[in-house]
Amino acid sequence: KGNLIARYEFPLGTFDANVQGSVAYEASRPSDIIPDDNDIVGDIPSSTVFDLSGGIAKDSWTLEMFIQNLTNEDAPMGISLECAVGFCGVQPYGIRMVPRTIGIRFGQKF
Numbered sequence: 001k002g003n004l005i006a007r008y009e010f011p012l013g014t015f016d017a018n019v020q021g022s023v024a025y026e027a028s029r030p031s032d033i034i035p036d037d038n039d040i041v042g043d044i045p046s047s048t049v050f051d052l053s054g055g056i057a058k059d060s061w062t063l064e065m066f067i068q069n070l071t072n073e074d075a076p077m078g079i080s081l082e083c084a085v086g087f088c089g090v091q092p093y094g095i096r097m098v099p100r101t102i103g104i105r106f107g108q109k110f
Contacts, residue, residue: 031044048073
């Protein structure tokens, strides 16, 4: 698992501006700590998520535009079971990451 974040801050007229990018990678990994159950359910696949943002600030307020999960990565963050494989059988479900999200944030300091 690894994360990398790069941020650049610069003046833009009378504003303080910034741009930021991040990438988060997680390698494939077992879905269960019990090896026999993991053989049945399978591993959680690897994933890579990119985020971008840019914003301006002045005095006590900030305005930022962002894109989370830029490539709309759809790999599960985890795989779970309602109960043990030997008791309920194989009924796994994946916990998916948030899909691509585009938005605006406004902040005000008081």
